[in-house]
Amino acid sequence: MKKLYTYALIASLLFVSCSDDDDPIAVNEEEVITTMIVTLVPSDASTNITLKTQDLDGDGPNAPVVTVSGNLKASLTYAGSVKFLNETETPAEDITEEVEEEDTDHQVFYTVGSPLVMNVVSTNNDSDGNPLGTKFKIDGISSAGSGKLTFTLRHEPKKPNTGLTDAGGSTDLEATFDIVVE
Amino acid sequence: MSIFINFRIGNFNLDMKLKLPILILSCFLFSTLEIYSQNCDYNFSGVVIDLHDQSPLSNATLLIEGTDNIAISDNNGYFKFSGLCPSNYSVTVSHLKCKSKTFSIKLDGNLQKNLKLEHHINELNEVIVLAESDKRSKTIFENKISNELINDNSSSVLGDVLKNVSGVSSINSGNSIVKPIINGLYGSRVEILNNEVNIQDQQWGIEHAPSIDINSAENIYVIKGAGALQYSGSAIGGIIIAEPSKTLLKDSLYGKTLVFGGSNGKGGSIMSKLTRTYQSGWFSTIQGTFKRFGDFNAPDYVMSNTGFIDKSASFQIGLNQYNYGFELFLSSVNNEIGILRASHLHTAGDQVRAINSDSILYVDEFTYKIAHPNQKVTHNLAKLKVYKRFQDFGKVTFQYHFQNNKRLEFDIRRGINKNTSSTDLRLKTHTLTLDFDSNLFEKFDFKYGIKGEFQNNFPNPETGVKRIIPDYDKYDFGTYFISNLKLNKNWLLEGGVRYDYSKIDALKYYRKTFWESRNYNNIYSNIVINELTNQVLTNPVRNFNNFSATIGLSKKINNFNRVLLNYSIGSRAPNPSELFSEGLHHSSARIELGDLSFSAEKSHKIGLTVSHKKNNINININPYINSINDFIYINPTEIQQTVRGSFQVWEYMQTNARIWGIDTDINYDFTEKFTLKSQISYLKGIDTTNDKPLINMPPLNFKNEISYRNLKFHNFLLSIQSDFTFKQNDFPNNNFEVFVPTTGKMELVDVSSTPSAYHLLNLRSSVEFKKENNIKIKVGLSINNLLNISYKNYLNRMRNYSHDLGRNIILNLNLIY
Secondary structure (H helix, E strand, O other): OHHHHHHHHHHHHHHHHHOOOOOOOOOOOOOOOOEEEEEEEEOOOOOOEEEEEEOOOOOOOOOOEEEEOOOEOOOOOEEEEEEEEEOOOOOOEEHHHHHHHOHHHEEEEEEEOOOOOOEEEEOOEOOOOOEOOOEEEEEOOOOOEEEEEEEEEEEOOOOOOOOHHHHOOEEEEEEEEEEEEO | OOOOOOOOOOOOOOOHHHHHHHHHHHHHHHHOOOOOOOOOOEEEEEEEEEOOOOOEOOOOEEEEOOOOOEEEOOOOOEEEEEEEOOEEEEEEEEOOOOOOEEEEEEEOOOEEOEEEEOOOOOOOOOOEEEOHHHOOOOOOOEEEEOHHHHHHOOOOOHHHHHHHOOOEEEEEEOOOEEEEEEOOEOHHHEEEEEOOEEOOOOOOOOOOOOOOOHHHOOEEEEEEOOOOOOOOOOOOOEEEEEEOOOOOOOOEEEEEEEEEEEOOOOEEEEEEEEEEEOOOOEEEEEEEEEEEEOOEEEOOEEEOOOOEEEEEEEEEEEEEOOOEEEEEEEEEEEEEEEOOHHHOOOOHHHHHHHHHOOOOOOOOOOOOOOOOOEEEEEEEEEEEEEEEEEOOOEEEEEEEEEEEEEEEEEOOOOHHHOOOOOEEEEEEEEEEEEEEEEOOOOOEEEEEEEEEEEEEEEEOHHHOOOOOOOEEEEEEEEEEEEEEEEOOOOEEEEEEEEEEEEEEEEEEEEEHHHHHHOOHHHHOHHHEEEEOOOEEEEOOEEEEEEEEEEEEEEEEOOOOEEEEEEEEEEEEOOOHHHHHOEEEEHHHOEEEEOOOOOOOEEEEEEEEEEEEEEOOEEEEEEEEEEEEEEEEEEEEEEEEEEOOEEEEEEEEEEEEEEEEEEEEEEEEEOOOOEEEEEEEEEEEEEEOOOOEEOOOOOOOEEEEEEEEEEOOOOOEEEEEEEEEEOOOOOOOOOOEEEEEOOOOEEEEEOOOOOOOOEEEEEEEEEEEEEOOOOOEEEEEEEEEOOOOOOOOOOOEOOOOOOOOOOOEEEEEEEEEO
16 A cells, blocks of 8 residues: 555656646747837928838738828928837837947938939938938928838948948848828 | 647558559569579678778688688678578688687578678677668668768768768758758658667757767668658658667777868867777767867858857767666767858848849858857757567567757847847657567567657747747657568568657747637637737647558569568658747748648658679669658748838648659779769659649759779778759749839849759878777878869758858878777
């Protein structure tokens, strides 16, 4: 009988050690950028224009929702800023801070698709004096029309560079907006 | 919580239209052969070989006890007795400075056996006779990688050394992550055994190299197909068996040290192994390897961040008696591997840049430093084996294995996570096996065994990255019966069955949007155990009942010709990656999705081997056809937009597939000193349901090697190998288009096109010096890719980002003592 107890004890120990009923903890992805908000402040102090792309499921099946709050005016210049958010966390995490902290490893590029004509230039630099691009200005907008404006955030690009084509690195974000110029 | 039950048994339905003619043809082939019936006209011949370097031993004396029948091995180690009657004989083999040893042979036909002698040890206490009975399957041709080849490639990885076997190629992620492909199949479909332990190291990923140091093995065998049922029923590609050296029953201490230096990667390796044996049967072996390479070179540039460090060690202790014994084996493999920096891309747009670029996207100065992205993989293994032989009953073997695999993958990350790995998997496996090798009947041998296995996977959540492989417990139970029956002196019938039960019990977080897009919220609502804002915690449980079987015939036509025919059924349960993948696979810039509902894969393989072996020529031709039902493959389905950019979505799917091919090995000693070695591997893989080619099928490969060996002059060897790989013309078109802002257009992402054919020349040379005190020194110089050809390999996942390796000059020094 004593033997039986011993066996039972050993068996129960085996089972206890094999079964681990704790649920795994959920991973909140800290680095995911779900949202980019571009704010354009017009030179005539009229309403700001907001370009926004938001993809709350990250790499999940849902496509990002892209919105443009208004049209640009050919007669104006704009002061722009870019904000990156991780909205899977509550409250949303501002990834822009991280990008600006590691400024030499990042750069925001702007690509103006034809037939749009405008100059988009970075107005803030990294600690080495190369463009960072989270702040920028738009001028030289000529004529009315519509086209695509793309923002690309590159991680570890070659710096300095002459633009996206020779920057290398890997793309952390790429968002294209349909822009109308009045 | 609920349980899915899926009860499936291997599908016996054959495509008779195709297979029947082969069977008829084979039967016809056998029946037309004459059968000998003379007495006292048998030959016993073979070659006496030095166990250590496989070189032939001349002037060994062989005496049949009780007669004056003596044979002396010639310069090639060859001996022959003729005019023997069927009987049991005792043959004594002796060699200069060696203690003679007598052993028994049973003659009931012409017999050819190679006798291996421990040459450099003065007293010979054991003659290892490599006879047919050592083989794992008698009706599937078994390819062997010799110890000499392993020694000559001690700084290489397993996958590269195995390419010396026809029908074996590899799928690579760069030059250090090399996964063997057997007859077109790889990953979970190929089992790797290291000293009888089925390595459990997350073989599902293409970028997961097998955790094994070839230096711990003495010989490596390749069995194509699922026929070796005592090891596994799911190895529908094949089995690779790495065996440590057999130990001697004598008091001795011996070892070897191999030193390597390679110009490409400016690195090298050192490996040492020491074995102590005792007359009483006790033995122990200790072995260690250290390899270090910096960035490797393509012909025109440095492939930045491709260096690696490998630290491995093994220890073995045991008692080896005829009637009983035990063995404890410990092994640890630690790899740190750099991943080509230029392959670190994020989006489809990045892929376009890489593919359309003339050169590599990222080049830096040569360095030994391994930066991110990289992998750190540790595989620790412990094995305990006990056996006992009972008279008139058989041999009973019990084994326990424990394996601990830890895999860290580092990515280029941002912020506080910069030095945190993005994958951290810990896989623990416990295995118990009990095998019985029968001695009950004289004519009828059989083996029976059972296996139980428990596996736990823990993906560490502290990575801060969504886990692709979930937490799971896996339970396996297997049982097999294999046997062979000698029908008469020329015919042998082999058969076996195996049953495997497998249960996987996982805890997986799904992205809510994915869960709903697959309609899992309706189909699998009962497995949800917790709902969070964006994620659902689920408890999927799957059960698989797999059946596998093999049947084969071996027919000895005459002394020189032999035909083997084998039909094997294998079943493989889907692996965790195929079931649960869901998310971005960073290293391939694509989103990979598994499927919870998969059933097991069923393979039906017929293989025929025709062997011809006569004095100086040895030819093996091996045609095969493998028909796989519910073949799991990954296929691109759509383009997904995310804030990061566009990604191609690859979904695991099931289809029916057929792979057929032919492997040929020719070895021809056209003079005493010159040898020609040819190897041709050809195969075709088709998705029969969708009538399109299968992806990643090895293209036609043709290898020819001419070597000159002078046994009289320090065993001088000079050989040149031509390795011709054709362009793979059969591939599925998985190209897609993506919007590229810089051009303002949709651009084609050509991920499918295959690289052009290439021809590599490899040179090998060596000399040996023997010292009085049994020390042998071998010095070798090899040059791989002699002409520094710039080429791309279809089966290298990095082919879109860089060329393959340039010229490599290797100097090696083998010290055997």
